Each structure stands twice: as C-alpha cells, then as structure tokens.
Amino acid sequence: MSTFDDLVDDLSRDVQRAQPRDVLQFCSNWFQTRLEEQRTRTRDLLARSSYSRDLPQDLHTDKPVKTPSHPSSPFGPSSNRPSLRGSVSFSSTSPFGTLNVPGNALLSDNLAPPSFTFDGQELPPTSPLSTPNPTFPPPLTNTFNNSSPFSNSSPFGTSPFSAPPDFLVPPNSAIFARRHSVSAESILVDSSTDEYLPSHPKTPQQLSRIKEAITNNLLFRDLDDEQESGVINAMQEVLAREGDIVIRQGDAGDFFYVVETGMLYCYIRGAPLPASWALGPQEPEDGSLFASDGGVFAQNPTNHSEYGKRVAQCGSGTSFGDLALMYGHPRAATVLATEASTLWAIDRITFRTIILKAAHRRRTMYEQFLTTVPLLSSLDAQDRSKIADALTSRVYSDGDAVVRQGEKGDVFFLVEEGQAVVTKRQEGEDEEAVVTTYKKGDYFGELSLLLSAPRAATVSAVERSNPAQPKLKVAALEAAAFARLLGPLRELMERKAAENYGPSTRYR
Template identity: 40%
Template sequence: MSHHPNYEIPAELNNLLIDFTVSVLVNRPGDLIEYAANYFNRLLDERRNSAPSNHSLQSNHCNEDDNDSTSSDIKPPARLSFTRRKSVFAEHYDPEEDEGDTEQIFYPKSDEQRQRLGEATKNILLFRSLDPTDMNEVIDAMFERKVEANEVVIKQGDDGDNFYVIADGTFSITVANDDGTEKEVGKYVGSGSFGELALMYNMPRAATVRAVTAGSLWAMSRQTFRRIVLKRAFMKRKEYESFIEKVEIFKFLEYYEKMSLSDAFMARCYKNGDLIIKQGDQADGMYFVQEGIVRIIKEENGQEQELSRVEKGGYFGELALITKKSRAATVYAASAEVKLAFLDVLAFERLLGPCMNIMRRNFNHYEDQLVKLFGSKSNVTDLR
C-alpha cells in the first residue's frame, strides 16, 4: 500500500504570496527571478534582525494576521499544482493599462450590514492600503449570497469567479487526494474571507470550500475585484513610492527598503479639527503628511501650547516609538483635508533603522524647543 506525502504548507503562505504579487505589480521588474530572490532575502534579513520579537514574515502590515486567512484556525490548501487549461480567466491583467469600465457598482445594504461588512474587511491584507473612499466602493460592490448546509461555494480546479467574505456560518476547506477522496485542511467559523488567490494568480481554484452549516457570504465579482482591489492597491503603492522619494529622511534607504516601506504604509484621512494623536496614549505608529497640515499641542502643568505645525513631506509620532514612552503631545488635523501615510510600530522598528540617527537628532531640537516654551527639561520624554 503506497503512502502519499503530506503537501500541507505553512499558514502564512497566502499572505506571503499576496504581498509579493502586489509588489511585483507595483515595481514590474525586468528580471522576475532576480527580483524574487532579493525580495525574499530582504524578508529573511528583516526577520533575523527583528529576533527575538518573533514577528511574522508579514509584519510590515499592522495586525497582519487578522486578515483573510487567519480569522479562524485555517490551514491553506495543501495542493496548489493543477494542469492549466485555456479559460475565460486566463487573460493577462495589467493594472496600469486597465482602462475598462469605471462605472461604480452598487448593491443596497442596511447601515448594520455596511458596518458589519466594514469590520469584516478592514483587516484583509489587500484592502489595507485603500483609503475610506475606496473601501466604501468595495463595500458598495459586494453582493450577498445565501448558502445551505453542504453547498459547495468554490470547487477545486474551477475558474475563479468571485472573492468571498463570510458574514456567518461555518465553512470547510478541502483538497482532493490522488485516490479521489478529500482531505480537510482548514475551516472558517463565522468569519474570514477566501477566493482571492485564484483571482490574483490567474490559476484555477486551489481547494474546495463547502458550507458546513447554512450561512451567508458577501461576494465580489472577478472583474470588480481586479478593478477596485488590485488596481487601487497598485495605484496606491505607486503613490507611496513617489511620496517616499520626496521625504528627506528616506534618502538613506536602499531601493528594496523603499519598496518595503511603500508596501507597509496604510492610508489615514482626517477632516479639520479631527484628533489624530492624544497626549498620554500608547504609541502604535508614526505618520507622514501626504496632503494638508496638522498642529501639535503640548500640555504641561495645566498650560497648553501649540508646538508646531507639520505640512506635506513632514512626519510626526516617531519619538514615542524611539523613547518607548506614551504620547506626550496631542495632534489635530488643521486643514480641510489631511491625508496621512501611517506606519505601524512593527514596520517602524524593522524598516526605518537607517533613518534613526536623523530622528534622534531632531529629538534634541524638540527638547530645546520645549525648554523655550515651558522653561523646564525635567519632563521631556517625547513631543509627539
């Protein structure tokens, strides 16, 4: 009796492949093999440098493991090799050249449904770089699909038609064995998302997903997924790439460090008067101003003073990360529209090492400024 090897692969592979694909779409390298070697060697170096923090390979995104493949105890499909066949899905897709139908798709939803769908999608890796307007379009474009117990949602080997976000229900992930039987390799319970890999990688479904119980899903068509999610993610990273070139402290970064940084940024948008950082809060990351103005307010011994204003190309929030103290100032949006690129604390620690000396030098300037305003250096730990 023959025994087949176990082809089960690590749980982080989905995220790793998605991140790499987006990076390739953005940078469009001439030599894909060389690019892949540099990309994964970079990740390996970052992991080694971050030890013993035990960060995941995907820690260049805040709360990485909260995304689509980890919202329950899921193991991704074990067998990813299929005989390719010509199909409607086999066409080449280039986000930069996509000038297709831009008409916004809208499926009506109640306020409660929109809120729940927003919560379900906010930590999905591919959606992380989208701004609130893009995310609203994502939510608008998703339609509801009810499923019965034992209903097959996607079948291994089929073409990819939709991307799915689970509203409720339990779903089993299985792959076919060589003898025709199926092996369960994972399960979604009440939350999660699936189906993006076939849409991104131009490949048939790598596994079967079947409803264990009656439930409901939110679905997005292949065409809409590409137009909104892939193209917007592509354009957003190109925007960050251009922005990085204009920020003075980033001039010391190597090419692949800049590319990693562009992948790590998350969009944050504010209106005039909105609170961005509150004095006394724990630091979760730092901010770079893409558009607009912010003002920094410091309260000391009951006295409140505006320390400075930060405009396009400037940054704030880094000193609390350097000193590992709580926020020692409050930051408000000070223009009609404020657009920020947010870098979470894990990405900050791993990606901005070459910029640290500049930031520490600026810290001395901030200390001097505080002494002038408050006449004391005793409580200076961080201005932002």
C-alpha cells in the same frame, strides 16, 4: 489540438465573456499579452534551468496548425459550472487557460519572490489587501515544493497539472507568505476599460447589509463612490451551508468573497494534491452550488483529513479568495464553511478592473508622496512601495488632535497635506506650550513606538487662517508595520529625537 486551435478557443471564450465594445482592440491586446506571457515564462524557465530539455514543449515551438476534423463553434464549449461559477469560466485543460487573458497577466518578470518567512516562521497566506485576521491560528509549516501541486500519478497523462511549470504554476512561497504589502510582488492591473461588468440588482436591505459587511474591509478603502457602487452592483449573494467547500486549493480563481455572516476556515495541505483535484471543481450532484465535505471538519477542526492544516478563519466583515485573482495562481488554500454563511461573491473581472485598479492607483499616489519625505530618502523604491501599501490617510478638522499627550501610542504618522501643531505640558506645569509645527513630509508619533511609552506630546491640526489652505491630512502606519518597515530607520529616528525633543525623551 494545435496551439492555434487552443488560442482561438480561448480567445473566443474570453471575447464572449468580456463582450468588449472594441473587439479588434481587445483581440490585439489579448494576443500581445499572450505573447509577452509566453516569452516571460520562457525567460523565467531558462533562467531557472540550464537545460532546455526541461522546458515545456509549448515554450520551444508551437504545435502545428491542424484543420479541425469536425466543424465546431468558434466560441467553444460553454461552461457546465453552476450559475455562480458559470459566469466566469475557465479551461482546466488548455495550457493557455483563461487565467492568462489580458489583464490577468499578474506575474511580471524580474520579480524577487517575497519573503516566505517572518520572524523565522513560515506563515499562511494572507492577502495584503484584506482585513487582517485577529484570530489567526498558529503559523503553518509549509510543506510545498516547487513541483506540480498535483500528484504525479495523475491519470491525465500529459495534462498541464502534471506538466512542468506553466501559468498555473503551483503556488510558490509568495502565495503562502503573509504578504506585508502588495508591492512585494508585481501586480499588473487591467488596463482595459471596456470590460463588461456584471450587474445584479439588490434590495435596499441587501445593500445596507453589504455596506455593513465591507465597512472595515481594507479592500474597499480605496474605492470612490462610483467604484464602490460598481463593485456592489456586481456582487452576488451566495449562501454556503455548513461543510460547504467554497474554494478548493489548486483550483483556478474565479470569485472573491466577502463574508457577511458565518464562519469559514482555511486549510492548506501539502503537495502533491490529489490527482482527482486536477479535474477542477466538480458540480455537486445534488445541484447545490458547492460540494460538501460531508462533515469531516467537525471531527478535527484544526486538521482536516482531506484539506490539511487550518491556517486561518474568516468571520463577518472579512474577505477571502483575492490572492488567486491578484497573482494568477491557483487557489492557495481550501475554504470551508464551518457554519451556514452568507457571502457576497465578486467576479474576477470586477475585482481586477475596479478593486485592484483602485489599490494600484492609491499605491502610486503614496509612492509619489513618499519620495518627498526626507526621513525615507535612504530607502529604495521597493521599500517605499511596501510602506505605501501599509498607509491609510486620515483628515483632521482644525484643532482636532491626532494624538494626545499621555495616551497609548500605536500609530506613526506622516504629514501628507496641511499643518500640525505640537503642544506639550511639561512636568509640574498646568499649561501646554507649543513646541513645534509640522508640514508636508514631516513625521510624528514615532517616540511612543520607539520607547513603548505614552505619547510625549499632543499633535493637532492647526487652525487655518485661510480656509483655502488644505486641512491636515496624515498617512497613518500601524505599529506592527512601523516596526517591520521602518526598522532600518530606527537609529536615524532616535538620533533625530535626541536632536529635536527636550530632555524628557530618553534619547537625550
């Protein structure tokens, strides 16, 4: 098949899938994106390799246009995937598979790959946007290399799975790293607004179950009401049986999942992946949605004989499956239901056009704010982006305390809007005295984190004299993120503490 034929097939499939209102614009964007992606990949490969013979053939020159020997539908073959998966189909054989459609060009050029290790340890994949998993098992020792994820003995000859890097490059270190922030890598969000978003009607009971499941999920924190209902509308209830393989490592990303009930384990195995996996997800013969692992995991839950080492677990309220959709990589891990689980699946388009876009908007807003914070002026834009991704906003009513003297401190705050007042009770005194006030761009709450000591003062929202003034709004940074992201500013904060606070602080 010629490159032209491949392109037309892929475009047709994507037009059919996206059902754009403005078809011409969609096609124009589509080709433009493809062109940019191909050029980017060529540049990347050239940068990595001094020998052009290492480049995949399609990056040198297009294959000649051939007249099809038989008439075929411009919309190509339809997916034979089960219903859930069938709603977004992928070509597993085309080097221009649909992961590279407009809006899915997730990897931009000139990216410094994020750190793959943390505290000297290699870490399993964790989404920067997902709810942190408190029960994370021990760190994974990564055994991946940068060659194809699939076995070289692939029976598929020149299939893209055994070819040199393409858009389906094997997951690089980025995928496996604990991502401390989205901005460690560039994520291009979909610009198109005319994407067709699926809608699956829900009963009131289902709606309240979903609401409950997403309450503490960070991925949903940036959504306004309309966006949230768009996502909820698009969700499909999926029941996974014990032993079902919901996601298999190396497959293309199609859905993102929120766990309502149940438990799933994530496994990673070293490369090369079995050649048979290159065929993509196989439809289970018994007609069920997911293939089963046949109970193998029960024999050794921490080390699956086929899927590798257990690296994470996902219980109620958590989510998984976002990385491949965000970064355009193959699935970084296999996710297996260890008990009957109720999941809510969100398709790739909805995930990207609503959830990622909201996250992106939020990040831009924080990045802008952080440029106004004097404390952070020595940091570069990338460092500020990382901080932006770790922040969450909180708004306080007049008089409400953000932190109280004597309490344990595990959060650092930046004032986004409004004013705060600091009061402190000195030793031997009953009365609290006002010691200072804070305005936009100021920070507080660093002392207890720096000193591992209780809060040294109480910080509250001021009583506003004019209700038209903004309420106190602060951006909160959890202790772990504070240590990680503001570590370089420790000395500066200590010096400021010595200058600004009374003798009760150790820095004086």
